[in-house]
Amino acid sequence: MALAGIAGIAIAELLLMRSNNSLEAFRVLNWANIATLILITGLTVFIRATLKTGSIPLAESAIGVRLLGAILIPLKFDPSYFHPGSWPKIQFLGESVSAPSAAALSSWWFLNEIGNLLFILFVIHACFHAWRTADSEKRRMASTLGISIFLFAVIASSLSFLINRGILQIPYVVSIPFLLVLLMLIREFTLQVTRGNERHELAKQKILELREQLREAEKSYFLGQMSSTFAHELGQPLGSILRNAETAELILQQPSDDTKELMAVIRDIKKDDLRAMQIINKIRSLIAHRPIQFKPLRIQKLVEQVLDLARTETRKNSIPMGTDIPADLPPVQGDELLLQQVLLNLLNNAMEAQENQENAFICISARQKTADEIELSVTDDGPGIPKETREHLFKPFRSSKTNGMGIGLAISRTIMATHQGQLWLDKEITDRTVFRLTLKIWHQGELGNG
Amino acid sequence: MGEQIIYLVDDDPSYLEANARMLKLSGYEVRCFSSARDLLQSLPEQASGCIVTDLRMPHMDGLAFQQALRNKNCLLPVIFLTAYGDIPTTVTAMRQGAQDFLTKDASRDLLLSAIEQALEKYRSTRQKQTRLMCFKQDLQTLTPREYQVLERVVQGNINKKIAAELGIHERTVKLHRSSGIKKLAVSSVQELSILWTQAQDQAITD
Numbered sequence: 001m002a003l004a005g006i007a008g009i010a011i012a013e014l015l016l017m018r019s020n021n022s023l024e025a026f027r028v029l030n031w032a033n034i035a036t037l038i039l040i041t042g043l044t045v046f047i048r049a050t051l052k053t054g055s056i057p058l059a060e061s062a063i064g065v066r067l068l069g070a071i072l073i074p075l076k077f078d079p080s081y082f083h084p085g086s087w088p089k090i091q092f093l094g095e096s097v098s099a100p101s102a103a104a105l106s107s108w109w110f111l112n113e114i115g116n117l118l119f120i121l122f123v124i125h126a127c128f129h130a131w132r133t134a135d136s137e138k139r140r141m142a143s144t145l146g147i148s149i150f151l152f153a154v155i156a157s158s159l160s161f162l163i164n165r166g167i168l169q170i171p172y173v174v175s176i177p178f179l180l181v182l183l184m185l186i187r188e189f190t191l192q193v194t195r196g197n198e199r200h201e202l203a204k205q206k207i208l209e210l211r212e213q214l215r216e217a218e219k220s221y222f223l224g225q226m227s228s229t230f231a232h233e234l235g236q237p238l239g240s241i242l243r244n245a246e247t248a249e250l251i252l253q254q255p256s257d258d259t260k261e262l263m264a265v266i267r268d269i270k271k272d273d274l275r276a277m278q279i280i281n282k283i284r285s286l287i288a289h290r291p292i293q294f295k296p297l298r299i300q301k302l303v304e305q306v307l308d309l310a311r312t313e314t315r316k317n318s319i320p321m322g323t324d325i326p327a328d329l330p331p332v333q334g335d336e337l338l339l340q341q342v343l344l345n346l347l348n349n350a351m352e353a354q355e356n357q358e359n360a361f362i363c364i365s366a367r368q369k370t371a372d373e374i375e376l377s378v379t380d381d382g383p384g385i386p387k388e389t390r391e392h393l394f395k396p397f398r399s400s401k402t403n404g405m406g407i408g409l410a411i412s413r414t415i416m417a418t419h420q421g422q423l424w425l426d427k428e429i430t431d432r433t434v435f436r437l438t439l440k441i442w443h444q445g446e447l448g449n450g
Numbered sequence: 451m452g453e454q455i456i457y458l459v460d461d462d463p464s465y466l467e468a469n470a471r472m473l474k475l476s477g478y479e480v481r482c483f484s485s486a487r488d489l490l491q492s493l494p495e496q497a498s499g500c501i502v503t504d505l506r507m508p509h510m511d512g513l514a515f516q517q518a519l520r521n522k523n524c525l526l527p528v529i530f531l532t533a534y535g536d537i538p539t540t541v542t543a544m545r546q547g548a549q550d551f552l553t554k555d556a557s558r559d560l561l562l563s564a565i566e567q568a569l570e571k572y573r574s575t576r577q578k579q580t581r582l583m584c585f586k587q588d589l590q591t592l593t594p595r596e597y598q599v600l601e602r603v604v605q606g607n608i609n610k611k612i613a614a615e616l617g618i619h620e621r622t623v624k625l626h627r628s629s630g631i632k633k634l635a636v637s638s639v640q641e642l643s644i645l646w647t648q649a650q651d652q653a654i655t656d
Contacts, residue, residue: 228534231533231534232506232532232533232534233533234533235532235533235534235553235554235555236462236464236465236533236554237464238554238555239465239468239531239533239553239554239555240462240464240465240467240468240469240554241468242554242555242557243465243468243469243471243472243558244468244471244472246472246557246558247468247471247472247475250472250475250476251475254475261471265468265471268464268467268468271464272464272468275464
């Protein structure tokens with residue numbers, strides 16, 4: 001706005017230098033008045049926006065008086081001032097130009113001078129206020145911007161005053177001192193931009209740091225959850241072993257030692273010892289410092305391995321298990337051991353859900369879901385999962401199974417996430433339980449970036 | 451008071467059996483349940499003893515079980531066992547009035563002493579309950595005047611004031627007072643006050 005104003009003034013000044021008679025000069029000066037009004041308004045708004053201070057009544061009266069001038073002066077053209085002949089030309093920078101004095105053209109010209117004075121007062125007041133605040137940034141802005149605008153206003157208005165009154169015999173060159181303001185403005189803007197960039201960089205760095213912290217927190221939360229799950233798992237057989245050992249002691253302390261009972265107790269101790277070992281093996285295979293190894297895996301083979309494992313683990317209740325896997329499925333990328341654990345966990349859940357149930361059945365099926373994804377599903381004919389359990393299904397602490405698998409659904413889901421896959425319960429199907437998971441298809445020569 | 455029984459609840463069959471075996475050999479009468487629901491269904495009205503239950507169980511966990519027992523006005527103290535004790539659950543359980551909280555690998559001595567304390571707690575609760583029942587029955591035998599007088603005694607008024615309030619002679623107040631106290635079989639004004647307040651509280655909650 002201020003730039004548009006000063007541009008207008010500069011053009012007017014040039015036109016004025018070329019004007020040949022008083023009427024022409026008068027018209028140009030009227031346009032210059034409007035340009036000055038725009039300039040003053042622009043600078044006022046700018047000062048208010050950057051320094052956030054400045055007296056509004058002063059600004060209003062400065063603009064108001066200049067507005068009055070801009071309106072009244074064109075109406076007050078006195079033909080008696082009209083000089084029909086050519087203007088006195090003067091030499092200015094080697095050129096012969098016209099240099100009319102405005103006051104000679106209109107008796108209302110003093111309005112502009114009062115307006116300028118009010119504007120200067122406004123600038124002084126605003127700078128003084130900004131300088132008084134403790135904010136060092138504002139102080140700096142007040143000293144550079146405020147003073148440059150102030151100097152411009154003083155130079156420009158005194159210059160025009162002297163020319164108006166015919167004291168100085170040169171053409172109007174008000175736009176030249178504005179270069180001073182322009183320089184300051186440019187400096188201020190570049191400063192603001194670089195500072196903004198710096199701030200942006202800092203914010204970006206902070207976000208990265210926070211993200212890193214979040215990842216760390218997630219990791220330690222997960223480890224905490226996992227260790228408490230395993231501690232709970234191990235506590236069961238260890239507690240049983242302790243109780244049985246105490247019982248054996250009690251039996252031996254009694255006069256009539258009951259060998260048969262003692263044998264049963266020892267058998268149970270051995271059984272629980274094995275159980276504890278199995279849990280430890282599971283932990284080792286899961287959290288031992290073994291890098292995750294992505295390899296191409298055939299779904300058919302993976303599922304068969306898992307079914308074999310499940311069958312040997314639970315020989316007592318052999319539930320029929322079927323598969324529905326197309327022979328032409330492409331291989332997926334994954335860590336064999338981890339995926340086995342996920343599937344085994346789902347199978348165990350399915351078997352537990354159908355304990356002592358007639359017509360129990362488990363089915364593992366697979367299909368190509370998208371161009372680069374294969375979906376596996378584990379379905380059982382059990383009673384389904386109650387609604388209240390569904391909500392907490394994947395939360396580590398909510399799994400309340402005690403004689404189930406060592407890994408919960410929470411861990412399985414984390415494993416799937418490292419495979420860029422998902423694991424979820426199909427909520428559409430309510431009469432059976434269907435867990436689904438997705439795996440990425442192996443592409444030749446491409447390594448998983450998980 | 452009937453025989454004291456330890457009610458064991460655990461969804462891990464192996465631990466349930468081992469614990470039951472040890473407690474039986476230590477001389478306790480033991481009943482085993484594989485879930486909280488089973489116990490709630492078959493718990494007799496006048497059961498005496500204590501409950502030793504696992505905290506983490508499918509369907510109904512220990513805390514929900516404790517709540518269900520409270521709703522049934524069950525007096526049996528509850529000892530929680532857990533394979534791995536986490537602090538938040540322990541705090542909640544104790545706040546809800548758990549008798550004790552032990553890990554499954556706690557030694558026999560520790561478990562037995564917890565059980566003994568629980569049984570003792572049950573006995574004293576039961577005794578207080580019986581005393582209160584008797585007191586409430588005795589209250590019914592008071593004459594209206596005796597009731598009025600004792601009510602004011604419990605409030606801490608002296609005979610003179612009671613006499614003035616009821617518009618009777620102080621000596622009559624003394625008479626009603628001693629016969630009422632005899633009927634209620636209390637040994638002191640303090641005992642009278644405690645039982646009276648408890649009976650009143652129970653009447654309100656009933």
